[in-house]
Amino acid sequence: MEKKNLLAQEILKEAKAQGADYAQCTVTESEKKEFNVDGGRFSLMRTLFNRNVVITVLKEQRKGTVQINRFDEDAIKTAVADAVAAADSGMPDPAWEFADGPVEESFIDGTPECDTDRLFARTKELLETIQEKHPKILMEQMITEHNGWQSVYMTSKGVTYRKTAGCYSFSLMYSGHEGEKSTSFYGSEVTLKTLDKPVIECGLIERELKMVEDQLDPKPLEGKFTGPVVLAPYALGEIVLWTILGNFASDGCLIDGSSIWKDKLGEQVADPSFTMSFNPYSEDVVISERYTEEGYPTANYDLIRDGKLNCFALSQYGANKTGGKRAANSSSGMTVKSGDKSLEEIIAGIDRGVLVMRFSGGSPSPSGEYSGVAKNSFLIENGKIAGALTETMISGCVPEMLKQIRGISSDTLKDGNGSIPYIAFDGITISGK
């Protein structure tokens, strides 16, 4: 850590010498261990030794950024010169603002050191357990890894954060097979602090494997109707949560004025049962975002509380551009408040609808309209799962959906990065053959 600390100091000194009014840098050194499974068998082991330096300077309110992965003196001097030259070529923008010091903090998050033998053992155990308990599942690809890193963030305004961190992550891509029959592929992911229990018990992996196995005999939906759709956590993120963030509540859409929520702060934008938060300090998050890129310390916050738009997900730059208020973190630890009914109870209340595990659709429009294929999905009839679906499309409009929430499950996906439930929405267009 000391070497990176000294390097960060040198970078700031060099930036000042080259005429920067403000400078900040992040110096990172990392090591990754990774195992790959392809087509159901081990294929690769990787060890990566990496470095990264990101330098940002402000000169006369003009900003320039350079990224390199070398620590030597010549490379650093050149990188600082390039960052200053980039700033020189830009245009003044008084909205750039960074945290004031003095602040000096150090953090340790997750598990910085890798236990390689245990990682391999848990990977092998997971593969063998799936082959034994879910014989119809073919693991197209599984990537298991440990990432460990040390970083120093330092600014010329006296802000310093040092972080030592590490975590394990498991990413599975698989499909169901029986003879020439196969299902759509599906992906499960978890980030873990420790390897103290079998990975199949983490996140929703076991449930998702079972559901994919049950999709080997899908049938197309006949006709078209408007009805309820239950979105599983990944599909909920894809259709609703990332659209809220990207299209309605973040820097880009608020600065350019395209957000349809730009004048709705404090207004009811969703059903009162819906609360969406960014909680980096939740126990469901393995690696917490401790500070923002602009150097501000982070805290948990509610973006939408009891259906009301509580604030926007703005950076300090975005806040200055729009006259708004900076959010308490950079949208990390996404959490949607769970409900009090199980998924089964929510399904039991639906006469005819669809459970969507994955969504494959075009990016929702700036107004939140979307359409796409309901992948890995099931028809719901008379309160029960009535079989897997194929070639079924769904379409809707996110702002309208948020006001037509039928139920939020108590079951949630806790994948190490937040907590997301299943949500049932009314009024979705569902079309088949």
Next chain:
Amino acid sequence: MLQDILTARKALFATGAHTELRGQNSRNRRVVLLNGDVVGNVRSDVSGISARVYRGGVYGFSSMAEYSAEAAETVLKAATENAAFMDRHAPAGKPDIPPLPLKQYPAQADIEDAAQKIYVEFAREADAYVAKKYPDLVSRRLVTMEDSMEKLIIVSDGTDAHIMAPRAYTYVMMTAQTKEGMPVELFKAFGGKGTFGMNFSDPAKLYPEIDELYERLMQKREGVYADAGEKTVILDGMMTGMLSHEAVGHTVEADLVLGGSVAAHNLNKRVASDLVTLTDFAHTAFGEECPLPVFVDDEGTEATDAPLIENGILTGYMNNRESAQHFGMQPQGNARAWSFSDEPLIRMRNTSIHPGKDKLEDMIASIDDGYYLIDSNNGQADTTGEFMFGVTMGYEIKGGKLGKALLDTTISGVAFDMLKTVDMVSDKVTWCSSGYCGKKQPMPVGMGGPALRCKVKIGGR
């Protein structure tokens, strides 16, 4: 330019184990203007060395963010140890990869590096044109960028090469409002292979197409929702390129075939109408150099075309050297890595359906009630061949004539079913190369094709 400190390290390669040593520098320059403000102004240079060693059916890999002889020795040692670890704990018991003859591909010229102010000034001038001419836009975004890869590839057997692959683009995005106050947007990418300077000398050269983009956005602002259901459509070349890449190309990548894709059961079977022939081109297609030519891949295989569908019959897969051995096929140079710290994966290069004999205007005139679909913002496909593409620009076809523009919609289908409905193919190919294919790592790819008349499912409201 990377100095060759790697060839001398061949002496350290383990005997009898296929070994690759790769030095790489990846360069990225990017300027983003949002309504005239420079919100992104970034230069990135990332370099290092990686080694990959094959032993008994498993690979060991290691990389280091340093370009030096010591780093080469460190990653060779670590990759060899990783291969041994895997061979010991998860033995695959496979034979060695068949060797390729030793060759040397001629070194390519260095890549010119433009100063950042070139990117900023070009973006500002183009942005000023849009701002002045079209003040009614809700927002505008201009991006100028270049990404380039320099690779020094040294292999135990096969072709050593020193490759330069720059590409540069300007993206123009515009947002307008409907009468109801709802935002609608369109975007267009300009550019292609080569440096920024080779692609962009004068912003004014883009203005006619920027004007056309604005006109289409105004039409889209007055647009209608597509009527959901299965329809006869014309996919324009960009959409055909997406289809070639996403819906067919990925299913015939040999690693996905081994992972259970639909192509596993369809080799030498009919998967499309007689009018459909599809090839993943290496560097030359239809008598011209491809949008993103590949001459040697990262396993040291000289790149040749990979025929995939011939007159409707699935005839081949795309392979790396290991999968080619498995399927008894020839490797054709599809194994490519994104960064120095990435291992080569089976990737497409320039994937296109071959042109036919029909004229686009005749194809439109042949449809009584359908859609002409021109552009897409994203596409996804399943290993089953079920695909989905977002449609950002299209028109109704009524009585053989173009009608109103469409609001954003989505099309979907199952590739090997839908391709059997192709009954007209235009005589002109359109290429696109501005995006990245995502498959564990990003990768620049070219995709293209002629206009197709076919049946797909379209989403509506």
